[in-house]
Amino acid sequence: MKGPQREPRVAAAPRYHRIRRLAIGLTLMAMVVLAGWWQRLWLLGGGYLLVTVLGLLGLLGLLGLRHYLHLRRREASLRIAALAFETHLGMLITDAEGRILKVNRTFTRITGYREEEVVGRNPRMLSAGRHDDAFYRRLWRQVKRQGSWQGEIWSRHRSGEVFPEWLTISAVRDDRGQLTHYVATFSDISRRKAAEQEIHQLAFFDPLTGLPNRRLLLDRLQSALKDSRRNGQFGALLYLDLDNFKRVNDSRGHHQGDELLQHIARQLEGVLRDVDTLARLGGDEFAVLLQDLGQDQEEVERVAERVTHKLLGVLQTPVMLGAEPLTMTGSIGITLFRDPERTVDEVLQQADMALFQAKKAGRNTLSFFDPAIQARVQARARLEADLRQALPRGQLRLHYQRQVDADARVCGLEALLRWQHPERGMVSPGEFIPLAEESRLIIAIGDWALEATCRQLARWAGEPAMAGLTVSVNVSPQQFHEPDFVEQVEAILARTGAPARRLKLEVTETLFVHDRDDARDKMLRLKAQGVTFALDDFGTGYSSLAYLKRLPLDQLKIDQSFVHDLLEEEASAAIVASTIALAESLGLEVIAEGVETEAQRAWLTTHGCQAFQGYLFGRPVPASELMIAVA
Numbered sequence: 001m002k003g004p005q006r007e008p009r010v011a012a013a014p015r016y017h018r019i020r021r022l023a024i025g026l027t028l029m030a031m032v033v034l035a036g037w038w039q040r041l042w043l044l045g046g047g048y049l050l051v052t053v054l055g056l057l058g059l060l061g062l063l064g065l066r067h068y069l070h071l072r073r074r075e076a077s078l079r080i081a082a083l084a085f086e087t088h089l090g091m092l093i094t095d096a097e098g099r100i101l102k103v104n105r106t107f108t109r110i111t112g113y114r115e116e117e118v119v120g121r122n123p124r125m126l127s128a129g130r131h132d133d134a135f136y137r138r139l140w141r142q143v144k145r146q147g148s149w150q151g152e153i154w155s156r157h158r159s160g161e162v163f164p165e166w167l168t169i170s171a172v173r174d175d176r177g178q179l180t181h182y183v184a185t186f187s188d189i190s191r192r193k194a195a196e197q198e199i200h201q202l203a204f205f206d207p208l209t210g211l212p213n214r215r216l217l218l219d220r221l222q223s224a225l226k227d228s229r230r231n232g233q234f235g236a237l238l239y240l241d242l243d244n245f246k247r248v249n250d251s252r253g254h255h256q257g258d259e260l261l262q263h264i265a266r267q268l269e270g271v272l273r274d275v276d277t278l279a280r281l282g283g284d285e286f287a288v289l290l291q292d293l294g295q296d297q298e299e300v301e302r303v304a305e306r307v308t309h310k311l312l313g314v315l316q317t318p319v320m321l322g323a324e325p326l327t328m329t330g331s332i333g334i335t336l337f338r339d340p341e342r343t344v345d346e347v348l349q350q351a352d353m354a355l356f357q358a359k360k361a362g363r364n365t366l367s368f369f370d371p372a373i374q375a376r377v378q379a380r381a382r383l384e385a386d387l388r389q390a391l392p393r394g395q396l397r398l399h400y401q402r403q404v405d406a407d408a409r410v411c412g413l414e415a416l417l418r419w420q421h422p423e424r425g426m427v428s429p430g431e432f433i434p435l436a437e438e439s440r441l442i443i444a445i446g447d448w449a450l451e452a453t454c455r456q457l458a459r460w461a462g463e464p465a466m467a468g469l470t471v472s473v474n475v476s477p478q479q480f481h482e483p484d485f486v487e488q489v490e491a492i493l494a495r496t497g498a499p500a501r502r503l504k505l506e507v508t509e510t511l512f513v514h515d516r517d518d519a520r521d522k523m524l525r526l527k528a529q530g531v532t533f534a535l536d537d538f539g540t541g542y543s544s545l546a547y548l549k550r551l552p553l554d555q556l557k558i559d560q561s562f563v564h565d566l567l568e569e570e571a572s573a574a575i576v577a578s579t580i581a582l583a584e585s586l587g588l589e590v591i592a593e594g595v596e597t598e599a600q601r602a603w604l605t606t607h608g609c610q611a612f613q614g615y616l617f618g619r620p621v622p623a624s625e626l627m628i629a630v631a
């Protein structure tokens with residue numbers, strides 16, 4: 001194995017050595033020649049120069065090549081950047097101070113502004129004015145801290161039209177970390193928003209009426225229950241069903257049925273507050289969610305009942321459907337909620353059961369889920385119906401309560417209403433006046449009381465013991481706010497022949513909450529006739545001292561609740577003492593009402609009160625029973 005392997009090598013050796021010797025000989029010769037040349041150049045002193053020149057030439061060549069390659073690369077990236085800049089996204093670049101340097105064509109397409117119109121200006125020129133300063137502060141804080149911000153923002157088109165956009169802002173920094181530019185890219189998302197809105201509309205609103213649907217109602221009811229647990233305020237859920245709606249559909253067709261539902265939805269909305277939710281549950285069924293009705297249950301019941309009556313009233317307003325008018329009625333079931341344990345399902349179920357009761361009770365009616373509330377509501381309804389008859393049937397009376405001075409001499413009287421009910425006997429005004437106010441019957445009743453007082457005043461004008469007495473009569477805010485109230489009083493005075501200077505009108509603080517100027521004007525016109533004014537229940541209501549000095553009042557009446565607690569409660573005593581001092585400093589008379597004991601009278605006298613009214617001096621009695629001695 002080894003022999004055949006070595007044989008060829010022995011044969012090639014002389015040729016190989018010949019070639020090697022030839023190559024070495026040639027190299028040596030070249031070296032000798034080059035060395036000769038080199039020696040000669042060196043000797044000529046140009047050796048160094050040549051090396052330097054050759055070196056520099058080489059370096060320049062290399063730099064030139066690098067620069068060329070760099071330019072090629074930059075040109076390529078600029079081409080790419082320019083291409084990228086002209087994208088489907090709007091783009092703008094500002095300097096570090098926020099001045100616009102460049103915008104792309106999409107920017108112009110979306111905003112309507114050409115580049116030359118915006119360069120040098122601040123991008124805030126595009127602001128729609130829909131975000132507050134805090135929004136922009138947060139945005140820029142994030143750009144500064146995190147290098148970029150993105151989100152939805154409202155912008156304004158050159159035409160003034162406002163549109164939503166999706167915006168990204170990035171801060172650009174150089175190698176040393178210095179801020180050099182901001183780059184903003186954005187897209188118009190109006191269409192996406194419109195689509196989202198449409199989806200939301202379909203999911204949460206009824207397509208026929210545009211009202212919230214059952215799903216949205218449930219959402220709102222859920223949060224209403226949470227709120228009511230938190231703030232202790234009552235809420236109410238009302239279920240409303242149109243009576244005999246099917247007949248409308250059958251006789252007039254579905255088109256008119258739909259029209260009717262749309263009309264009713266608008267009308268019902270019209271009598272509700274913005275914060276209330278009116279929903280259509282389907283067919284002819286609606287629901288109303290009322291929130292934050294207060295903490296006093298009886299007051300809340302009354303509010304819910306009032307709203308329900310308004311809704312039922314709306315339904316009864318005739319509607320022109322096609323050529324013929326149509327009048328509808330409805331039934332309403334109501335449940336109140338505040339109980340922390342109550343669930344959405346329970347509330348819905350209760351409203352439904354109450355609606356069933358209302359339907360069963362004969363339609364065009366309301367029914368509360370709670371039987372106790374229902375009983376109270378029905379009792380009030382009966383009382384109101386009776387009260388409507390009280391005036392025409394002559395069941396109202398006036399009683400008079402004496403007012404005395406520091407020497408217990410009668411100096412005036414207060415006329416107080418009484419209702420002689422045929423079955424219930426004497427009904428207290430405390431019971432029927434609030435009802436009369438709710439139903440606005442108070443205007444007619446108040447006018448009657450005023451006229452009856454004036455007739456009595458005219459009679460007393462001929463009696464020496466009574467002629468010098470002033471008679472006070474209560475005027476409710478509704479009555480006072482009637483546009484022709486002054487003319488009414490003037491007409492009554494003229495009709496009855498009562499001396500105006502003997503008539504004192506008792507008004508309350510609530511009168512001056514709204515339209516104070518109108519109230520002042522009316523008072524001044526009546527005062528010009530000789531009529532005087534007392535401010536009743538002082539300290540229990542609005543009690544703004546500012547209005548006191550502007551109004552032409554003659555007397556302050558200290559409310560009986562303060563007099564009652566005067567000797568037991570320091571706060572009441574302090575209020576009474578301040579009221580007396582205030583009246584004195586404003587030059588007004590002061591009278592304390594509800595004085596029941598000698599100790600209260602003594603305390604009041606010591607603190608400067610000079611006039612009193614209360615059971616201590618006499619209860620309200622009919623005019624025929626007043627026994628007043630000639631002064």
Ligand SMILES: Nc1nc2c(ncn2[C@@H]2O[C@H](COP(=O)(O)O[C@H]3[C@@H](O)[C@H](n4cnc5c(=O)[nH]c(N)nc54)O[C@@H]3COP(=O)(O)O)[C@@H](O)[C@H]2O)c(=O)[nH]1
Binds near residue numbers: 414429430475537616
């Ligand atoms: N708008 C009108 N309101 C009227 C009219 N008549 C009465 N009213 C208001 O009804 C409320 C209840 O009145 P009434 O039951 O008559 O009670 C008055 C007095 O009887 C009662 N009073 C008087 N002295 C005492 C007392 O010593 N103790 C005690 N517990 N009660 C007493 O106080 C009522 C006086 O009311 P006022 O001075 O008006 O505040 C009442 O709010 C009447 O205003 C009317 O014609 N129109």
